[in-house]
Amino acid sequence: MITVQQNLRRGGELPDSDSARLDLEVLLAHVLERPRTWLYTWPEYELSQSEQVQFDELLRRRAAGEPVAHLTGEREFWSLSLQVDASTLIPRPDTELLVETALALCPVTPQRVLDLGTGTGAIALALASERPAWQVLAAEKSPDALALAERNRVSLGLDNVRVIESDWFAQIPPQSFDLIVSNPPYIDAADPHLGQGDVRFEPRSALVADREGLADIEVIAATAPAFLAPGGCLLVEHGWQQAAAVRAIFADAGLVSIESRRDYGGRERLTLGRSQC
Ligand SMILES: C[S@@+](CC[C@H](N)C(=O)[O-])C[C@H]1O[C@@H](n2cnc3c(N)ncnc32)[C@H](O)[C@@H]1O
Incomplete structure (x- = not known):
């Protein structure tokens, strides 16, 4: 099982993004259906298998260039x-x-x-x-x-x-x-x-x-x-x-x-x- 904190250290998988850390946070918060601040309150939370599979897939698509907003389906304005x-x-x-x-x-x-x-x-x-x-x-x-x-x-x-x-x-x-x-x-x-x-x-x-x-x-x-x-x-x-x-x-x-x-x-x-x- 991989924790929140370990997943947030995967910025190296997004070499082309100039906002890798933010991307990781937004995508992880999206998968866990929590606000971003929750990630810092519960860094030791272990993702379930289905949460991990979903996050890995979003990370793969982000690494291929897809906008974070398309991956989460929303954007603040x-x-x-x-x-x-x-x-x-x-x-x-x-x-x-x-x-x-x-x-x-x-x-x-x-x-x-x-x-x-x-x-x-x-x-x-x-x-x-x-x-x-x-x-x-x-x-x-x-x-x-x-x-x-x-x-x-x-x-x-x-x-x-x-x-x-x-x-x-x-x-x-x-x-x-x-x-x-x-x-x-x-x-x-x-x-x-x-x-x-x-x-x-x-x-x-x-x-x-x-x-x-x-x-x-x-x-x-x-x-x-x-x-x-x-x-x-x-x-x-x-x-x-x-x-x-x-x-x-x-x-x-x-x-x-x-x-x-x-x-x-x-x-x-x-x-x-x-x-x-
Ligand atoms: C630059 S986007 C702006 C979208 C939104 N107003 C914003 O600021 O985020 C331009 C928008 O104009 C629409 N558009 C392009 N040609 C148009 C036309 N001839 N008549 C009406 N809308 C058009 C596009 O589909 C697109 O949604």
């Missing part, structure tokens, strides 16, 4: 536990900056909000959980991701979110939003990072956009003014080298008060613009 699968992006901590910015931009009073390309529902659900008075429409093109977002919505009990299938704005019924947010695909197809790490297991449709990663942002910005209330805001996440291009796209779309916001590393990762009053 904005303190919400979200189900994840291979249909869409695993929510990133970077995107919490978009949530933070959106919350700061708008009053807590009722707002009509649209999240385009909602994936797991991460942004929409985080906003709705913070602002019960907001009505959030979460749109997604992939039917599998849409079903995932709806499962997350139901398990979090957020009645102020509605999930809808739509190719960007194409199936959104005509209406005005105070805020439109999106973390769209923005990676250039030739980006070498697409061949490395977790992104190898995420769908290209969630990551890659034509025209050096800007094609989807162009579509969103061009159509957004027709769906924004006067003075309403469009806020998108983008790559750290794309801010100037995104500002130009927003200006071409007729948006005003355009500015980019930096992440905590000083990189411009968000751009916002307003519709004219």
Whole structure:
């Protein structure tokens, strides 16, 4: 029988992971259905045979590169536990900056909000959980991701979110939003990072956009003014080298008060613009 402590010393079996210790803890806690802190309270606990077989298998798959979130089926985002699968992006901590910015931009009073390309529902659900008075429409093109977002919505009990299938704005019924947010695909197809790490297991449709990663942002910005209330805001996440291009796209779309916001590393990762009053 192998103990918790002995299993946590198997980081050498994950040579390609830059978070081997954390991976071991998360996978072991998942198999044992305990919080990670439990592992330190019970280091001498001996795994049953079936627990050990399950953990060995997860470790083998992690060593082959599969994301931890796909192995456990969940990921924390904005303190919400979200189900994840291979249909869409695993929510990133970077995107919490978009949530933070959106919350700061708008009053807590009722707002009509649209999240385009909602994936797991991460942004929409985080906003709705913070602002019960907001009505959030979460749109997604992939039917599998849409079903995932709806499962997350139901398990979090957020009645102020509605999930809808739509190719960007194409199936959104005509209406005005105070805020439109999106973390769209923005990676250039030739980006070498697409061949490395977790992104190898995420769908290209969630990551890659034509025209050096800007094609989807162009579509969103061009159509957004027709769906924004006067003075309403469009806020998108983008790559750290794309801010100037995104500002130009927003200006071409007729948006005003355009500015980019930096992440905590000083990189411009968000751009916002307003519709004219
Ligand atoms: C980068 S992921 C972001 C997912 C989620 N919003 C997040 O931040 O974790 C982009 C999402 O946009 C969706 N998407 C791609 N093209 C789309 C389109 N034409 N219309 C609507 N959604 C689209 C993808 O399926 C994917 O779920």
